[in-house]
Amino acid sequence: MAQSVPSPPSVNVSRPRAAPPPLPAHVREIADAVRMELWFGDADPRHADLEASRSMAAAAAKAAGLKPFPEVAQRALGLLADTEAPAAKIARVVAEDTALAAGLLRVANSALYRPTTPIASVQDAIVRLGLGTVREIVAAVATMGLFADASGLAHAIRNHSAAVAALARVFGTEWGAKGVDGIFLAGLIHDVGKLLTMQVKELDYATLAPETRTKPDECHVHERALLGYDHAVLGAQVLTHWKLQTELSQVVAWHHQPGRAYAAGGIVGLSVALVRLSDQLEYKLAENIAPDPAFCEALAMEGAAAYAGFSAHHLIAMWPKLVLVREEALASFGVHRK
Ligand SMILES: [Fe+2]
Ligand SMILES: [Fe+2]
Numbered sequence: 194m195a196q197s198v199p200s201p202p203s204v205n206v207s208r209p210r211a212a213p214p215p216l217p218a219h220v221r222e223i224a225d226a227v228r229m230e231l232w233f234g235d236a237d238p239r240h241a242d243l244e245a246s247r248s249m250a251a252a253a254a255k256a257a258g259l260k261p262f263p264e265v266a267q268r269a270l271g272l273l274a275d276t277e278a279p280a281a282k283i284a285r286v287v288a289e290d291t292a293l294a295a296g297l298l299r300v301a302n303s304a305l306y307r308p309t310t311p312i313a314s315v316q317d318a319i320v321r322l323g324l325g326t327v328r329e330i331v332a333a334v335a336t337m338g339l340f341a342d343a344s345g346l347a348h349a350i351r352n353h354s355a356a357v358a359a360l361a362r363v364f365g366t367e368w369g370a371k372g373v374d375g376i377f378l379a380g381l382i383h384d385v386g387k388l389l390t391m392q393v394k395e396l397d398y399a400t401l402a403p404e405t406r407t408k409p410d411e412c413h414v415h416e417r418a419l420l421g422y423d424h425a426v427l428g429a430q431v432l433t434h435w436k437l438q439t440e441l442s443q444v445v446a447w448h449h450q451p452g453r454a455y456a457a458g459g460i461v462g463l464s465v466a467l468v469r470l471s472d473q474l475e476y477k478l479a480e481n482i483a484p485d486p487a488f489c490e491a492l493a494m495e496g497a498a499a500y501a502g503f504s505a506h507h508l509i510a511m512w513p514k515l516v517l518v519r520e521e522a523l524a525s526f527g528v529h530r531k
Pocket of ligand 1: 424
């Protein structure tokens with residue numbers, strides 16, 4: 194069967210527009226990536242508008258400039274990715290940033306990890322939790338530490354993020370005995386783009402419709418309409434700039450584009466499903482923690498739960514644990530307070 198070829202969009206050649214000023218190389222690089230992320234596979238030619246990616250590139254460059262990733266954390270993450278690196282060397286690097294070291298120990302000793310006896314040092318954390326977990330905590334503490342002074346709506350987003358991280362971790366552990374690599378961090382920073390958007394004063398979220406703060410999959414639609422891009426893609430660009438793992442950036446970029454994530458599959462598809470499932474539950478639990486079988490039935494029919502293999506029965510059985518873990522995360526997840 195012959196393949197149908199979409200006809201090219203009609204182009205008005207009679208009224209040429211003035212050429213925009215050239216973009217600096219590093220902004221152009223971000224703009225290209227943004228265009229790919231935002232409109233890849235989008236059949237609507239209006240979305241091929243360069244303006245959205247230009248303004249987002251500028252916002253991403255500004256946000257990355259305002260919030261450079263802490264240098265000590267960056268070095269520690271490099272060492273934590275090296276299975277040959279001695280624990281003592283990693284501990285020495287982490288100790289250079291006292292707030293990072295304190296944050297790491299606070300999170301390692303929190304209800305999230307439940308050590309049988311207190312973890313007393315960075316080396317102890319590496320031995321008992323493993324390199325991967327300590328790496329995840331360092332990245333989490335460093336990233337959220339950038340927003341330690343959050344207040345008002347930003348504080349609410351931080352709380353939402355901590356709760357989503359804790360819920361995603363529970364779903365990861367339920368999904369497979371060993372959990373899902375990096376899922377806690379993915380949950381924690383999935384909405385970092387909102388914090389960055391606030392930081393660069395691109396959008397006042399307080400002026401948006403209330404449902405953008407109380408329901409999943411609402412906010413990014415408003416952002417796209419107003420800014421031409423959304424917090425998911427902005428956050429991913431800045432995470433890439435910070436040199437956090439590529440997969441993590443991809444999960445953040447696609448957490449409101451589940452179709453693309455599930456089509457890609459693998460750890461990215463699964464992580465997006467678990468983050469989305471946790472996101473939906475977090476909004477629900479923020480409203481009411483009473484068990485809600487009808488909600489679980491509806492959630493189980495939705496893409497994320499179906500993709501990750503959670504039935505309504507699973508969700509109902511997990512409800513008390515999810516409520517408890519969310520409360521613990523909200524009560525005790527004090528990351529990197531100065
Ligand atoms: Fe989001
Ligand atoms: Fe969210």
